[in-house]
Amino acid sequence: MKHSVPLLVATAASLAAASPATRQTTGLNAIAQAAGLTYFGSATDNHEITDADYLAILSDSSEFGQITPGNSMKWDATEPTQGTFTFDNADAIVELAQANGQLLRGHTCVWYSQLPSWVSSGTWDADSLNEAMTTHCSTVVGHYAGQICAYSWDVVNEAFNEDGTFRENVFYTTIGEDYIANAFTAARAADPDAKLYINDYNVEGTGAKADGLYTLVSSLLSAGVPVDGIGMQAHLIVGSVPTTIQENIERFAALGLEVALTELDIRMPVSDSDVGSDADVAQQQADYETVVGACVAVDGCVGVTIWDYTDRYSWVPSVFSGYGAALPWDDDLQKKQAYDGIVSGLSA
Numbered sequence: 176m177k178h179s180v181p182l183l184v185a186t187a188a189s190l191a192a193a194s195p196a197t198r199q200t201t202g203l204n205a206i207a208q209a210a211g212l213t214y215f216g217s218a219t220d221n222h223e224i225t226d227a228d229y230l231a232i233l234s235d236s237s238e239f240g241q242i243t244p245g246n247s248m249k250w251d252a253t254e255p256t257q258g259t260f261t262f263d264n265a266d267a268i269v270e271l272a273q274a275n276g277q278l279l280r281g282h283t284c285v286w287y288s289q290l291p292s293w294v295s296s297g298t299w300d301a302d303s304l305n306e307a308m309t310t311h312c313s314t315v316v317g318h319y320a321g322q323i324c325a326y327s328w329d330v331v332n333e334a335f336n337e338d339g340t341f342r343e344n345v346f347y348t349t350i351g352e353d354y355i356a357n358a359f360t361a362a363r364a365a366d367p368d369a370k371l372y373i374n375d376y377n378v379e380g381t382g383a384k385a386d387g388l389y390t391l392v393s394s395l396l397s398a399g400v401p402v403d404g405i406g407m408q409a410h411l412i413v414g415s416v417p418t419t420i421q422e423n424i425e426r427f428a429a430l431g432l433e434v435a436l437t438e439l440d441i442r443m444p445v446s447d448s449d450v451g452s453d454a455d456v457a458q459q460q461a462d463y464e465t466v467v468g469a470c471v472a473v474d475g476c477v478g479v480t481i482w483d484y485t486d487r488y489s490w491v492p493s494v495f496s497g498y499g500a501a502l503p504w505d506d507d508l509q510k511k512q513a514y515d516g517i518v519s520g521l522s523a
């Protein structure tokens with residue numbers, strides 16, 4: 176057993192005895208917890224939770240034991256002007272998580288994107304930007320500290336280039352590499368209990384970017400910086416799942432860190448009807464099984480979050496033209512073969 180976690184819905188015994196069909200109706204979070212994960216979750220957003228049919232499935236804690244606000248905790252949403260904080264939209268999602276008994280992943284304190292212009296285009300020196308950044312991070316994290324559902328935070332998001340060098344965002348170019356440690360220190364001071372993660376994409380398999388992240392977190396840990404976890408976003412493409420994902424998760428876990436798949440979706444080429452070929456649909460089922468199974472196989476991997484659960488609200492088609500159908504529920508909120516792949520990966 177990977178972790179002793181409070182099963183929200185079903186006991187391990189009832190799951191073990193369940194037939195595959197029965198097991199599939201138990202829900203992804205219940206199956207994940209029986210497999211030793213802390214949660215299986217989904218991202219969501221404020222305009223989506225006004226959709227009653229969507230909300231009913233999202234609120235089923237046997238399917239989702241964790242939710243992530245996709246946008247409402249970002250800097251542009253929470254501190255649109257310096258010193259003026261707005262939490263109404265984020266609070267609505269946190270209140271939903273609490274009402275549902277779901278854990279919350281906070282997303283995200285420091286990221287180069289979705290910054291208000293007073294940050295991205297401000298006139299800064301290292302001290303003034305560091306002050307603004309640490310004030311932002313501690314205020315946002317502190318706003319939710321102590322709330323029962325506040326499980327973890329993506330303190331710093333997407334700090335690396337594909338070659339493993341540091342992304343030259345406004346924080347790096349103004350403050351230097353220490354912006355990362357400073358953000359984590361501020362977050363810890365604001366919330367002594369939440370798990371503090373660094374999050375990125377294309378770090379799921381071994382390679383230059385994951386190696387850069389590994390080198391950074393190793394040095395942060397050596398310096399006593401309070402890093403608790405690695406978020407691997409896992410925005411993947413059908414047929415291109417990294418073959419080294421399990422060994423990569425294992426090496427970060429061997430540092431004593433948690434690992435989580437934080438934004439999983441697996442996109443494919445789609446026709447005008449927004450569905451992929453039969454071959455891609457079958458491959459996607461296998462890919463979801465492989466990726467989720469890699470997390471289940473490693474003791475330090477604590478959870479899987481899909482980046483929304485239905486193609487109805489996926490970010491993919493608006494960014495990757497000609498691609499979509501990336502999630503385990505379709506536009507009509509019906510489960511797809513991808514759902515069965517996740518069940519298989521959780522049941523491995």
Ligand code: G3I
Pocket residue numbers: 245246288289332408438490
């Ligand atoms: O809030 C405005 C609204 O006022 C306006 O009317 C509307 C139309 O222009 O845009 C709205 O802002 C949009 C925002 O989502 C909130 O819905 C932005 O245009 C849109 O670009 C933004 O997209 C988000 C994207 O991050 C921005 O990079 C996606 O929803 C969100 O799912 C996505 O999530 C990121 C993670 O945070 C980090 N990892 C990658 C992942 C995918 O890009």
